[in-house]
Amino acid sequence: MSEHLQFDEDFELYALGTFDADERNAFEAHLVGCLTCKERLAQAQRRVGFLGTGIVQTQPAPHVKQALLKRVRQESPDQAVSSHPSREQSFWSLFSRPMIAWGCAAVIAIVAIVLASQTQALKNRVNSLQAKMQTQQDAAARDRRVAELLTSPQTQRVALKQPTDPARPEGRVYYQPKQGLLFYAANLPAAPSDHVYQLWLVPAEGAPISAGIFQANEKGEASVLLPTLPAGAVAKAFAVTVEPAGGVPQPTGPKVLLGAV
Amino acid sequence: MMVHDGDDATLMRSIAARDESALADLYDRHSVPLYSLIRRIVHDEAAAEEILQDVFLHVWKVAPRFDQARGQLRGWLLVMARNRALSHLRKRQDMQVDDLDVYAIPSTGVQETIAEQNELRAKIHAAIEEMPPELSQLFELAYFEGMTHSEIAQRTGQPLGTVKTRLRSGLTSLRRVFQP
Numbered sequence: 001m002s003e004h005l006q007f008d009e010d011f012e013l014y015a016l017g018t019f020d021a022d023e024r025n026a027f028e029a030h031l032v033g034c035l036t037c038k039e040r041l042a043q044a045q046r047r048v049g050f051l052g053t054g055i056v057q058t059q060p061a062p063h064v065k066q067a068l069l070k071r072v073r074q075e076s077p078d079q080a081v082s083s084h085p086s087r088e089q090s091f092w093s094l095f096s097r098p099m100i101a102w103g104c105a106a107v108i109a110i111v112a113i114v115l116a117s118q119t120q121a122l123k124n125r126v127n128s129l130q131a132k133m134q135t136q137q138d139a140a141a142r143d144r145r146v147a148e149l150l151t152s153p154q155t156q157r158v159a160l161k162q163p164t165d166p167a168r169p170e171g172r173v174y175y176q177p178k179q180g181l182l183f184y185a186a187n188l189p190a191a192p193s194d195h196v197y198q199l200w201l202v203p204a205e206g207a208p209i210s211a212g213i214f215q216a217n218e219k220g221e222a223s224v225l226l227p228t229l230p231a232g233a234v235a236k237a238f239a240v241t242v243e244p245a246g247g248v249p250q251p252t253g254p255k256v257l258l259g260a261v
Numbered sequence: 262m263m264v265h266d267g268d269d270a271t272l273m274r275s276i277a278a279r280d281e282s283a284l285a286d287l288y289d290r291h292s293v294p295l296y297s298l299i300r301r302i303v304h305d306e307a308a309a310e311e312i313l314q315d316v317f318l319h320v321w322k323v324a325p326r327f328d329q330a331r332g333q334l335r336g337w338l339l340v341m342a343r344n345r346a347l348s349h350l351r352k353r354q355d356m357q358v359d360d361l362d363v364y365a366i367p368s369t370g371v372q373e374t375i376a377e378q379n380e381l382r383a384k385i386h387a388a389i390e391e392m393p394p395e396l397s398q399l400f401e402l403a404y405f406e407g408m409t410h411s412e413i414a415q416r417t418g419q420p421l422g423t424v425k426t427r428l429r430s431g432l433t434s435l436r437r438v439f440q441p
Contacts, residue, residue: 012436013432016428016432019410020409045336046340047435048340049340049343050336050339050439052298053298055301055386057293060296064310068317
């Protein structure tokens with residue numbers, strides 16, 4: 001299964017654990033590289049989790065909490081926030097021994113020298129990481145927009161088919177005038193040499209608006225995510241045409257896919 | 262002991278700073294639905310108590326990696342509790358999807374208040390009660406016994422396709438509960 005799951009309920013079935021091994025393995029292989037499906041799965045996991053609250057509620061016995069906190073202390077005795085005076089006194093008393101005190105002082109001095117020499121390198125590293133973090137934040141914001149578009153009940157979902165052959169190829173548009181557009185296509189042959197595919201938003205009034213150019217990959221799959229479009233454009237249809245490389249201001253080539261809203 | 266305002270994100274920050282009292286507060290906040298779910302699955306009081314502790318001990322361990330901005334803590338806890346309970350019930354190691362790296366915490370969606378979560382719980386309860394018996398049985402086997410499509414088909418004697426269709430249909434109706 002290299003494609004997205006088709007129905008929202010499929011994500012819930014996976015989260016529920018009802019997929020048999022072959023379905024589960026295929027979906028998990030797809031998940032590795034698909035942020036969109038990960039996001040949709042996350043929403044499904046949350047819903048499936050909450051389904052478990054619709055049962056008779058039972059209070060656990062008080063001793064369970066005490067046992068938990070005891071286990072926490074055993075798990076990380078040095079990390080938990082709680083005061084243990086006798087242990088602290090024992091630790092600090094080590095510094096009253098001259099050899100240990102001089103040893104610690106020497107170690108601290110060496111560490112200070114090393115840290116000073118590394119300050120500039122660390123600053124450079126911080127700048128680099130900040131730039132990387134900004135890039136990742138931008139990517140995350142984009143992923144969130146994609147997920148919102150896919151899951152919002154306000155999103156228009158339009159199936160695009162080849163006018164002369166409804167069987168294939170096919171495409172799907174998710175569109176909200178205020179949030180943007182997602183387009184996925186499958187079974188597309190490679191565009192002719194020096195040509196590209198071009199996606200069009202056909203508005204309720206006026207000339208078609210270009211929503212981007214694209215090429216199909218070797219599997220015949222293609223996508224256009226969040227292209228720049230006039231804000232609030234109301235669509236009555238979407239189309240894909242074959243156009244000269246670089247695209248054209250208005251459609252000139254044959255329609256490969258077409259779908260009315 | 263620190264003072265907590267009861268907010269999940271605040272509690273998780275305190276737990277990440279190794280504050281035991283914050284974990285105790287988080288336990289008070291979420292232990293009832295988690296314990297109820299675990300006990301319903303394993304049908305064993307002692308095992309349910311052990312699993313409940315395991316869930317919160319895991320929270321203690323991974324709290325420093327929990328992304329506060331993403332919220333949805335109860336959803337994660339419920340998934341973790343269900344998977345651990347099913348793992349215990351079925352001795353299935355592949356159900357242990359409770360780590361932050363595996364469980365995909367939603368980056369979108371609303372962070373519900375406790376009152377909203379309780380309202381949601383009531384709606385879910387009503388929706389499950391209203392299920393027709395044939396669907397209710399499938400949901401029970403899937404959710405509380407962790408069965409796959411094939412296992413449910415074998416148990417109930419229904420065709421595999423029927424099981425899939427009915428479960429999908431049931432989830433579609435349950436999904437409406439989550440819509441505003």
